Amino acid sequence: MAAIGIMTCGGDCPGLNAAIRGAVFRASELDTSVLGIKDGFEGLAEDRTVPLTKANTRDILSRGGSILGCSGENPFRDDPAAADAVVATFHKHKLDGLIVIGGNSSMATALRAEERGISVVGIPKTIDNDVEGTDITIGFDTAVATAAEAIDRLRTTAESHDRVMIIETMGRDFGWIAVAAGIAGGANIILTPEEPIDVPAVVRTVKSRQEQGLDFTIIVIGEGARFKGEDRQYGSHLPGERYMHLSGVGAALADRLEEQEPLRWKLTVSVIGHLQRGGSPSAADRILASRFGVRAVDAVLNGAHGNIVAVRNGQITLTPLTEVAGKLKAVEPGLLSDAHTFAATT
Ligand code: F6P
Numbered sequence: 001m002a003a004i005g006i007m008t009c010g011g012d013c014p015g016l017n018a019a020i021r022g023a024v025f026r027a028s029e030l031d032t033s034v035l036g037i038k039d040g041f042e043g044l045a046e047d048r049t050v051p052l053t054k055a056n057t058r059d060i061l062s063r064g065g066s067i068l069g070c071s072g073e074n075p076f077r078d079d080p081a082a083a084d085a086v087v088a089t090f091h092k093h094k095l096d097g098l099i100v101i102g103g104n105s106s107m108a109t110a111l112r113a114e115e116r117g118i119s120v121v122g123i124p125k126t127i128d129n130d131v132e133g134t135d136i137t138i139g140f141d142t143a144v145a146t147a148a149e150a151i152d153r154l155r156t157t158a159e160s161h162d163r164v165m166i167i168e169t170m171g172r173d174f175g176w177i178a179v180a181a182g183i184a185g186g187a188n189i190i191l192t193p194e195e196p197i198d199v200p201a202v203v204r205t206v207k208s209r210q211e212q213g214l215d216f217t218i219i220v221i222g223e224g225a226r227f228k229g230e231d232r233q234y235g236s237h238l239p240g241e242r243y244m245h246l247s248g249v250g251a252a253l254a255d256r257l258e259e260q261e262p263l264r265w266k267l268t269v270s271v272i273g274h275l276q277r278g279g280s281p282s283a284a285d286r287i288l289a290s291r292f293g294v295r296a297v298d299a300v301l302n303g304a305h306g307n308i309v310a311v312r313n314g315q316i317t318l319t320p321l322t323e324v325a326g327k328l329k330a331v332e333p334g335l336l337s338d339a340h341t342f343a344a345t346t
Helices: 016-029 040-045 080-092 104-115 140-161 176-184 199-211 249-260 283-301 333-345
Strands: 002-009 032-037 049-052 097-102 120-124 163-169 189-191 217-222 266-271 307-312 315-320
Touching: 002 016, 002 040, 002 104, 002 283, 016 032, 016 097, 016 283, 032 040, 040 080, 040 104, 080 104, 097 104, 097 283, 104 120, 120 283, 140 163, 140 176, 140 217, 140 266, 140 283, 163 176, 163 249, 176 189, 176 217, 176 333, 189 199, 189 333, 199 217, 199 249, 217 249, 249 266, 283 307, 283 315
Parallel strands: 002 032, 002 097, 097 120, 120 307, 163 217, 163 266, 189 217
Antiparallel strands: 032 049, 307 315
16 A cells, blocks of 8 residues: 655645645545645654544545644754654655645755655645746635735725725735735735835826825735835844744835825725635635645656646646746736736726
């Protein structure tokens, strides 16, 4: 009987459990056992595992988060003893392969594991949709729906009170969520990390709307956006962490607008934050995640390790980990320019 390990790495997102369930169901059809690994590579190093069966995954399709817990720890970067323990635990359980459900940095870790002789197949997930080598990641569709609903709700206040409403979405390195939710929510200005924020241009747009009798403006800004001529991203570090948790560029934009037009506009900032990562996956994410789970098992059993399962041109396919690790996928220029067209005419 073949055996496969499965883990969820990095930040949680909607659809992780659907992917786990898809993998377990496919494996059981192929007489293969699945070992759930708690808390990503950290849990593999510490041999924290749970056998997964159809019985204990049957009801998790619609549940957010991960029943296995998530961790972004990378033992291959910081801790040689833990890296050796990862390899030893993999062999101890006589696993034929390891399915790593993760975002771009987890795929870099997965490649290190593959280089150490662990047969890895990746499943791309992140609400940010910035994993290279796939058109879409698990979690993005749900996050966009949540952000678009937030924009809809905030719009009623913006319209009723003539507000300039700044809505900060997630999206650490690129603006996929801001762009997609901005289009879906009818934003008037969309600002993303792909393009520097031009404050005078924002002022001109708000004023031009006011001249047309449109006294409210909806500005959607991705958390990772930077001001023109500046390198800084806004956020904070938890004690002892080198990783910066992003938040605050929306408030910084409000301050700069206020500097340019003192007391002229009623500005409101809403950071929708982790709401975008939580809750039940959309139907599209459930379908994508379930299919990725199935195809990842097939890839392991067919010896197609060293790849991620991916969607390209509407087809599920495989992309080599070497083409994914250490890279990020920016918003396509065509989508970005369509988003600005819609915003300018909304
Ligand atoms: O990568 C997904 C993501 O949601 C980013 O959009 C965001 O910057 C980050 O995770 C937030 O995670 P944390 O709370 O750990 O900073």
